[in-house]
Amino acid sequence: MADDTAQAKGTAGFLLEMGMLKRAKRSGWWIAGVKDPETIAEHSFRVGLIGSVLAMMEGADPARTALLGLWHDTQETRVSDIPHIGRRYLDAASNESVTADQVSAAHPAVRAGAQRIVEEYENGDSLEVICAHDADKLECLLQAVEYREQGCSNVQGWIDSSISKLKTASAQELAEAALNMTSVDWQEAYLR
Numbered sequence: 001m002a003d004d005t006a007q008a009k010g011t012a013g014f015l016l017e018m019g020m021l022k023r024a025k026r027s028g029w030w031i032a033g034v035k036d037p038e039t040i041a042e043h044s045f046r047v048g049l050i051g052s053v054l055a056m057m058e059g060a061d062p063a064r065t066a067l068l069g070l071w072h073d074t075q076e077t078r079v080s081d082i083p084h085i086g087r088r089y090l091d092a093a094s095n096e097s098v099t100a101d102q103v104s105a106a107h108p109a110v111r112a113g114a115q116r117i118v119e120e121y122e123n124g125d126s127l128e129v130i131c132a133h134d135a136d137k138l139e140c141l142l143q144a145v146e147y148r149e150q151g152c153s154n155v156q157g158w159i160d161s162s163i164s165k166l167k168t169a170s171a172q173e174l175a176e177a178a179l180n181m182t183s184v185d186w187q188e189a190y191l192r
């Protein structure tokens with residue numbers, strides 16, 4: 001009984017910790033001059049959704065891909081969102097070791113499941129992993145397009161970097177389409 005209570009507290013503690021992602025900003029956008037960037041949770045939500053869409057288009061498992069996308073930045077409650085330029089000065093712990101620490105007091109099934117998901121995202125080569133990584137880059141591209149429309153002119157580097165890392169034909173196709181429309185063009189089909 002005491003073990004069950006401790007595991008419940010450990011699991012609930014992990015879930016409370018994940019709430020920090022709703023408040024933590026994606027700091028790389030400050031370099032581009034974005035005054036109030038999206039949060040890590042906002043980014044991860046759209047990565048999960050984009051991942052599921054890419055998986056559908058590519059013939060992969062959409063649920064598995066979305067799960068990988070939702071978990072891909074959970075470590076940032078401990079190590080924060082380190083901009084790419086900052087990483088050259090740091091020797092950070094691996095995402096796998098951060099996750100292991102985050103869930104160390106959680107229910108055994110949660111510990112094993114969380115570690116398996118993060119290990120797969122970081123080291124796997126399945127189509128689901130490829131789609132999840134593409135989703136991360138495509139979400140960054142979409143966010144850059146939205147910030148550009150809001151007047152931030154310093155986002156081209158994020159767009160170029162994102163495009164160069166896309167692996168699936170579907171992600172490349174969606175990136176090209178997004179670059180040739182505004183963020184509200186989707187409404188036209190429904191407002192006629």
